[in-house]
Amino acid sequence: NAGVTQTPKFQVLKTGQSMTLQCAQDMNHNSMYWYRQDPGMGLRLIYYSASEGTTDKGEVPNGYNVSRLNKREFSLRLESAAPSQTSVYFCASSGSRGPGNTEAFFGQGTRLTVV
Amino acid sequence: QKEVEQDPGPLSVPEGAIVSLNCTYSNSAFQYFMWYRQYSRKGPELLMYTYSSGNKEDGRFTAQVDKSSKYISLFIRDSQPSDSATYLCAMKENAGGTSYGKLTFGQGTILTVHP
Numbered sequence: 001n002a003g004v005t006q007t008p009k010f011q012v013l014k015t016g017q018s019m020t021l022q023c024a025q026d027m028n029h030n031s032m033y034w035y036r037q038d039p040g041m042g043l044r045l046i047y048y049s050a051s052e053g054t055t056d057k058g059e060v061p062n063g064y065n066v067s068r069l070n071k072r073e074f075s076l077r078l079e080s081a082a083p084s085q086t087s088v089y090f091c092a093s094s095g096s097r098g099p100g101n102t103e104a105f106f107g108q109g110t111r112l113t114v115v
Numbered sequence: 116q117k118e119v120e121q122d123p124g125p126l127s128v129p130e131g132a133i134v135s136l137n138c139t140y141s142n143s144a145f146q147y148f149m150w151y152r153q154y155s156r157k158g159p160e161l162l163m164y165t166y167s168s169g170n171k172e173d174g175r176f177t178a179q180v181d182k183s184s185k186y187i188s189l190f191i192r193d194s195q196p197s198d199s200a201t202y203l204c205a206m207k208e209n210a211g212g213t214s215y216g217k218l219t220f221g222q223g224t225i226l227t228v229h230p
Contacts, residue, residue: 033217033218040222041222042121042220042221043220044220045217045218048217058217090158104161104218106158106159106160107158109158
């Protein structure tokens with residue numbers, strides 16, 4: 001039972017390089033999210049997709065773009081990486097609408113260093 | 116001012132101690148309150164969730180929500196070394212709102228339980 005799978009697990013980029021972080025879930029969830037985690041800042045939402053075909057900005061979207069490729073996959077792209085984007089990135093998914101559905105399932109994270 | 120404030124610690128306690136973790140928040144629209152546990156170099160996992168005000172108990176863990184004070188707590192009884200992790204509070208607005216599914220996290224508290 002894979003859950004949420006992120007690739008790659010580690011990456012080092014030079015300033016100005018681009019890359020795409022991949023995320024896939026096998027739980028048939030409608031909603032998917034990208035968060036970044038920095039020391040002392042907790043998890044901050046970058047972008048989310050409430051359902052296939054829709055994406056919206058979160059708290060810290062600048063410098064990022066996303067694509068909801070299909071129901072399973074949600075990618076995060078850094079077009080021109082900056083040292084301020086050094087962070088641990090987490091993808092998450094959650095199920096269908098309903099007041100009882102509060103659980104978000106997280107991937108293992110991608111540790112990105114921009115030098 | 117962040118919407119959710121959490122003391123980052125670190126908190127170090129002896130095995131068997133009672134641990135109290137707390138968060139305050141400013142957004143009155145938050146209706147769902149969660150605690151996630153994150154082990155080192157892993158993604159967060161849902162530990163407990165509570166809807167609106169009240170208490171919820173699960174084994175050694177008790178979650179409390181006081182909406183009038185905008186204050187939530189997690190208590191861990193008979194703490195064990197295996198409880199050593201980062202604990203993140205998270206909150207969500209009403210499921211019918213436009214921010215459906217988005218979680219707002221506290222900064223996380225690093226807890227160490229030593230034998």
